[in-house]
Amino acid sequence: MQKVTFRPEEVIFTEGDPGDLCYRVVTGSVEIRLRPFEASAERGQGEVIAKLGPGEIFGEMAIIDPGPRSATAVSTGLTTCQAYTADEVLEILREDPASAIDFVQTLIVKLRRTNRKLARLAAEAARR
Numbered sequence: 001m002q003k004v005t006f007r008p009e010e011v012i013f014t015e016g017d018p019g020d021l022c023y024r025v026v027t028g029s030v031e032i033r034l035r036p037f038e039a040s041a042e043r044g045q046g047e048v049i050a051k052l053g054p055g056e057i058f059g060e061m062a063i064i065d066p067g068p069r070s071a072t073a074v075s076t077g078l079t080t081c082q083a084y085t086a087d088e089v090l091e092i093l094r095e096d097p098a099s100a101i102d103f104v105q106t107l108i109v110k111l112r113r114t115n116r117k118l119a120r121l122a123a124e125a126a127r128r
Contacts, residue, residue, distance in 0.1 A: 004083050006075035012059075015046075015072045019062020021083045028079025029053050033072045046072055050113070057106045063089045 003026065006012055012023065015035045023030075033046035049071065052058055058073055063086045084092070093100040 001088050002083050004081050006079045006081070008075060008077050010075045010079075012073040012075060012081075013069050015069050017069045019059060019066065019069050021085060022057060022059040022063045022089060023073070023081040023083050024057050025052055025054050026080040026082060027054060029076045030056075030058060030079060030081075031074050031076050032058060033074060035072060049117075050110075051076070057103065060089075060103070060107065062086075 004023075006028075012030065013019070013021075015033075030052045031048045032050040032052065033048050035046045050058075059069070061067075061070060063084070089103070093103060
């Protein structure tokens, strides 16, 4: 585990990149963005789908599933994060049940948020 500091508007990782770390925000904030469909879009630009602050985890999908990043993470101000490798996360989950529960709760909250957004989008599409 290592502490990493990002400057304002610094891209932490980009959608499509291989994922090798997950992060917990210590100070500052991070936006999770989806890349616009235009191929010429600038790195780090896109629709903001989540804003995260201290204590929140992001990039965890890369620890569970070695596929490419599903979104882009960008610091919105001077931001410090703890960065964890997959091995470090697995060790924490094995040795610290409270951290394991926190990690799972984070995943559940994100899944609920996504389900609500999908339901809202489906309802809007049905009204059209």
